[in-house]
Amino acid sequence: MKHLWLTAYTDIIESLRARWFMVYSMVFGGIVVLLFAFGLSESRIMGFTGLSRLLVTYIQLSMAILPIFVLITTVRSVAGDREAGVFEYMLSLPVSLAAWFWGRFFGRFFVVFLPVFVAMLGAVIWGVLKGSEIPWDLFVFYTALLMALAWCFLGIGMLISTLARSSDVAQGAAFITWLFLLLFLDLILLGIMIQENLPPNTAVAIALANPMQVFRTATMMLFDPQLVLLGPTAYVILDNFTQAGYIAYAVIYPIVFGSVCAGIGYFLFKRSDLP
Amino acid sequence: MIQFSNVTKKFRRNEVLKNIDLSIQRGQRVALVGSNGAGKTTLIRCLLGQYNFIGDVSIDDMDPRQSRQLVLSKVGFVPQLPPPLRMPVGQLIKFASSLCAADPEEMIHVAQQLGFDAVHFKHQPFVKLSGGQKQKLLIAIALGRDSELLVMDEPAANLDPEARHILFKLLAEKQKTSAMLISSHRLDEVASLVNRVVEMDQGKIVLDDEVADLVDMSSKLVCSIKMIRPEDAFAKALTEWGFKPTDDSVLWNGSIAGPDRLRFLGMISRYAALLAGVQMNELNG
Numbered sequence: 001m002k003h004l005w006l007t008a009y010t011d012i013i014e015s016l017r018a019r020w021f022m023v024y025s026m027v028f029g030g031i032v033v034l035l036f037a038f039g040l041s042e043s044r045i046m047g048f049t050g051l052s053r054l055l056v057t058y059i060q061l062s063m064a065i066l067p068i069f070v071l072i073t074t075v076r077s078v079a080g081d082r083e084a085g086v087f088e089y090m091l092s093l094p095v096s097l098a099a100w101f102w103g104r105f106f107g108r109f110f111v112v113f114l115p116v117f118v119a120m121l122g123a124v125i126w127g128v129l130k131g132s133e134i135p136w137d138l139f140v141f142y143t144a145l146l147m148a149l150a151w152c153f154l155g156i157g158m159l160i161s162t163l164a165r166s167s168d169v170a171q172g173a174a175f176i177t178w179l180f181l182l183l184f185l186d187l188i189l190l191g192i193m194i195q196e197n198l199p200p201n202t203a204v205a206i207a208l209a210n211p212m213q214v215f216r217t218a219t220m221m222l223f224d225p226q227l228v229l230l231g232p233t234a235y236v237i238l239d240n241f242t243q244a245g246y247i248a249y250a251v252i253y254p255i256v257f258g259s260v261c262a263g264i265g266y267f268l269f270k271r272s273d274l275p
Numbered sequence: 276m277i278q279f280s281n282v283t284k285k286f287r288r289n290e291v292l293k294n295i296d297l298s299i300q301r302g303q304r305v306a307l308v309g310s311n312g313a314g315k316t317t318l319i320r321c322l323l324g325q326y327n328f329i330g331d332v333s334i335d336d337m338d339p340r341q342s343r344q345l346v347l348s349k350v351g352f353v354p355q356l357p358p359p360l361r362m363p364v365g366q367l368i369k370f371a372s373s374l375c376a377a378d379p380e381e382m383i384h385v386a387q388q389l390g391f392d393a394v395h396f397k398h399q400p401f402v403k404l405s406g407g408q409k410q411k412l413l414i415a416i417a418l419g420r421d422s423e424l425l426v427m428d429e430p431a432a433n434l435d436p437e438a439r440h441i442l443f444k445l446l447a448e449k450q451k452t453s454a455m456l457i458s459s460h461r462l463d464e465v466a467s468l469v470n471r472v473v474e475m476d477q478g479k480i481v482l483d484d485e486v487a488d489l490v491d492m493s494s495k496l497v498c499s500i501k502m503i504r505p506e507d508a509f510a511k512a513l514t515e516w517g518f519k520p521t522d523d524s525v526l527w528n529g530s531i532a533g534p535d536r537l538r539f540l541g542m543i544s545r546y547a548a549l550l551a552g553v554q555m556n557e558l559n560g
Binding site: 002006010017084085086087088092097271272274 | 327343347356359371374375400426
């Protein structure tokens with residue numbers, strides 16, 4: 001266990017000095033700054049104003065950016081480390097493969113979640129200083145959802161990094177995975193499939209299996225508790241899950257999905273050539 | 276101590292190692308030589324448990340893949356190309372010493388002996404060090420712990436003559452208790468360090484020979500080189516070896532590490548036409 005945390009800590013130190021982390025942090029910090037700069041907290045939509053309005057927009061933007069950022073940075077750095085000889089040297093030291101793989105996973109999770117959370121926390125602190133009302137329930141719920149989403153795509157990223165032997169192939173695979181999940185959102189292919197009379201059960205199953213759609217539906221639920229925006233599918237979700245049940249599902253399912261992907265990644269890593 | 280039995284490694288259809296049989300005992304210092312693509316690095320990676328392969332590899336009767344931590348705790352490894360680690364020097368030492376259950380102070384001490392002040396550079400990212408500094412630190416991490424097998428890929432390639440001498444002395448201290456596998460493209464780079472040469476070509480061992488073990492690894496030779504006239508290129512080469520000229524820049528004096536004699540003679544042979552005299556005397560003690 002000591003080696004696992006040591007590897008995680010080392011990975012955090014490595015990542016904090018990497019250029020991708022700077023860009024990643026600037027993007028999420030920049031979003032919050034821009035949202036304030038454009039006076040989004042002063043505007044109103046569907047009854048939401050102030051910090052709640054800002055957080056709702058931030059979470060929608062995060063859904064678009066976070067998965068592709070986590071995927072690309074994970075596969076680039078992990079596959080890149082393998083190509084550059086980092087694996088050859090580090091794995092010549094007496095560290096167990098489990099401690100190495102999971103240590104990197106936990107370290108990387110901390111690093112990818114930190115800027116997203118800090119940006120959101122920054123918005124809340126700014127709100128406190130300005131004397132705005134703080135929507136703590138929204139803050140806690142969004143934090144949990146973002147954690148689950150980051151965990152999920154980190155797991156997928158670790159699996160892709162294990163399967164792809166070069167960073168070019170890994171990046172291509174990561175992009176296609178993200179595109180595939182993006183297409184199966186209600187906004188795009190899933191919407192068209194429903195128009196083309198796809199059986200409702202299949203449409204709901206796809207929506208519940210796609211972690212990006214699960215995240216999107218859960219975030220919509222907060223400002224639209226009856227899911228009016230989602231159409232008839234909302235009845236299936238609310239009848240089968242209830243609102244609290246779906247929120248729990250939206251947090252647990254991506255975590256399970258990411259863990260299973262990372263678990264398969266570890267299983268393959270253990271059996272393959274390491275460097 | 277090390278046993279390779281019928282080891283074959285393929286990358287898709289490309290057979291990189293072909294039925295390798297090799298046995299290395301404690302106290303042996305083996306030069307693993309061969310051109311690019313001969314299979315040296317693949318053989319080392321199989322030994323470190325990093326590759327899957329057909330056949331058996333064991334270190335002290337243990338499989339390096341199955342008993343990874345136990346086996347690797349006995350192995351000190353210095354790669355040919357330093358990894359581009361962004362972590363600071365202090366963190367790398369802490370990480371390696373903690374995994375190896377070693378004293379970080381010992382690694383710092385070895386680095387100091389080699390001429391690298393690890394304490395001064397502890398906040399400096401590893402990747403920002405010079406080639407020689409990286410090499411010294413990786414050697415210090417490998418030698419600053421109780422390793423019974425040293426696997427080194429061109430360990431002295433980036434070192435200055437003084438650091439090479441210290442490295443040879445450190446290796447001399449380990450030679451009775453450890454086995455050494457030193458990989459290089461060129462035999463003259465490592466010839467004086469070893470008592471056995473294994474040459475590889477296209478995935479096979481084409482030569483396996485014992486060599487005379489007459490050179491004391493910790494010895495030093497005092498040298499005097501006289502030129503027929505001052506010559507810039509030769510003077511530059513001698514300066515790189517730490518030699519100092521007399522007033523007329525014709526006579527140069529300095530010292531070299533005993534195991535470096537072949538390499539040194541190789542260097543001065545390139546300027547044979549300029550030589551008026553060569554004197555080499557081994558220092559006693």
